[in-house]
Amino acid sequence: MATKAAARALRTEQLQQSPVARVGDLVADGWSYASVQAQIDARRWRRFGTGRNQVVLLHGGEPTRPELRRIVVLTAGPRAGLTSFTALEDWGLTRWEREELHLLLPGGARITTPADLPVKVHRVRDWDPRRIHPLRSLHRVPDAAVLAAASLHNPRHGCGLLAATVQQRLTRPGDIVEALAARPKLTNRLLLLAAAHDIGMGAQALSEIDFVRLCRSAGVPRPDQQSIRHDKWGKKRYLDATWRLRSGRRLVVEVDGAIHLAALRWWDDQLRQNEVVIAGDPVLRFPSVIIRCEAALVVDQLRRALTL
Numbered sequence: 001m002a003t004k005a006a007a008r009a010l011r012t013e014q015l016q017q018s019p020v021a022r023v024g025d026l027v028a029d030g031w032s033y034a035s036v037q038a039q040i041d042a043r044r045w046r047r048f049g050t051g052r053n054q055v056v057l058l059h060g061g062e063p064t065r066p067e068l069r070r071i072v073v074l075t076a077g078p079r080a081g082l083t084s085f086t087a088l089e090d091w092g093l094t095r096w097e098r099e100e101l102h103l104l105l106p107g108g109a110r111i112t113t114p115a116d117l118p119v120k121v122h123r124v125r126d127w128d129p130r131r132i133h134p135l136r137s138l139h140r141v142p143d144a145a146v147l148a149a150a151s152l153h154n155p156r157h158g159c160g161l162l163a164a165t166v167q168q169r170l171t172r173p174g175d176i177v178e179a180l181a182a183r184p185k186l187t188n189r190l191l192l193l194a195a196a197h198d199i200g201m202g203a204q205a206l207s208e209i210d211f212v213r214l215c216r217s218a219g220v221p222r223p224d225q226q227s228i229r230h231d232k233w234g235k236k237r238y239l240d241a242t243w244r245l246r247s248g249r250r251l252v253v254e255v256d257g258a259i260h261l262a263a264l265r266w267w268d269d270q271l272r273q274n275e276v277v278i279a280g281d282p283v284l285r286f287p288s289v290i291i292r293c294e295a296a297l298v299v300d301q302l303r304r305a306l307t308l
Contacts (some may be wrong), residue, residue: 019058020070023047026056048114066090071103072119073137076111080104081132083122083139084148091170093142094203096148096161104132104139122147126182140172142179150187158188159195160206166199173200207288208240211298214291218299220306223253225267239276243306250281251305255288282308 002198014231026036039045046057046118048071059064062072069090073080082090084102100118104112106127113119131140145165149158149257164170176196178196181191198209208225223241241253273283284305291298 018070020055020063020067021058021076022074022269023054024052030080032274045277049137053077065232066099068117072103072113072117074113075114075288076105077109078123079109079127079129080111081105081137083144084120084151085144087139088141088165088170089119090136090138091144093165093168095169096164098150102148110162114115140175140179141165142175143182145176146179146183146186146192149192150189156189156206156210158192159209160193161210162192163199163206173197207291210288211253211286214295214298216303218295220299220302245306245308250284251308252276252281254283254301255284255291256285268270294306 007039011297023033023036023247027033033280036045040056043060046063048055048057053075055071057071069082069086073082074227080101081087081104083104085096085098085100086102087104089097102120102122103113104122104295107123107125109123111121113121131143132138133140140146142165145162150162152158152161157296162176165176166173173196177193177200178293180186180193180196185191186192194213195209198212212225214220220244225241227239227242228236239252240255243251244249276283282305284299284301
């Protein structure tokens with residue numbers, strides 16, 4: 001049987017694997033309030049929060065980003081969850097990180113968050129615990145994504161965020177549509193819903209979404225998106241947009257965003273286009289900026305190509 005000192009050493013080792021803990025949990029594991037306070041006074045641990053939701057960081061340094069997220073959700077109480085950009089960051093979304101920590105709470109819930117942490121609180125009236133991951137205290141990806149997208153001042157950026165969550169394989173377009181259906185008063189909801197449907201049809205880049213929307217507004221037939229063809233080596237290749245022409249050939253349109261300017265990607269795109277042309281299909285290429293700034297030019301060329 002282990003001595004008290006050995007048992008405490010084992011508990012300390014286990015706690016250090018998850019370096020943020022509630023004070024109440026430490027006491028339940030055998031620590032006294034005095035011993036916890038002694039660790040804090042010696043600056044080996046740091047305390048955050050007040051009352052029953054006090055937590056300690058089990059080291060004296062600055063908390064890491066994952067530790068900050070854990071501190072915020074634990075100090076907010078058992079019904080709190082991380083949401084918006086913060087939850088998406090924890091789920092693994094990249095290039096959309098924000099310094100502010102976003103916290104989801106039921107409407108009317110009163111909390112005191114640590115004053116030295118940048119916390120933004122989102123309260124919802126129709127609190128649904130099924131939309132919170134029970135072990136990680138995270139808003140589900142589609143719910144967090146639509147909340148983050150609606151908070152952006154430029155709705156196009158919100159559409160881009162939704163596209164990114166699908167591109168990075170964190171959720172599916174249908175789940176985004178379902179999350180939007182549950183929030184009828186969300187800012188820019190109709191625009192985000194249209195973008196989610198476009199993503200579901202295969203337009204996973206914001207430039208492609210803009211192109212499909214341009215076709216719709218100009219009365220041009222909707223293209224097939226992300227069509228698959230196989231090159232001469234049998235490798236799958238995806239085409240941004242295609243139409244079947246009266247001649248039996250396909251018209252292929254490629255929409256080039258900024259990523260296409262990277263050398264290796266650019267070479268690959270050129271070789272892919274060559275294979276399409278060799279197969280006898282005409283190809284139009286449009287930089288994404290032209291779609292947004294010279295829409296009339298794009299529509300004119302597209303209509304003339306569709307008569308080939």
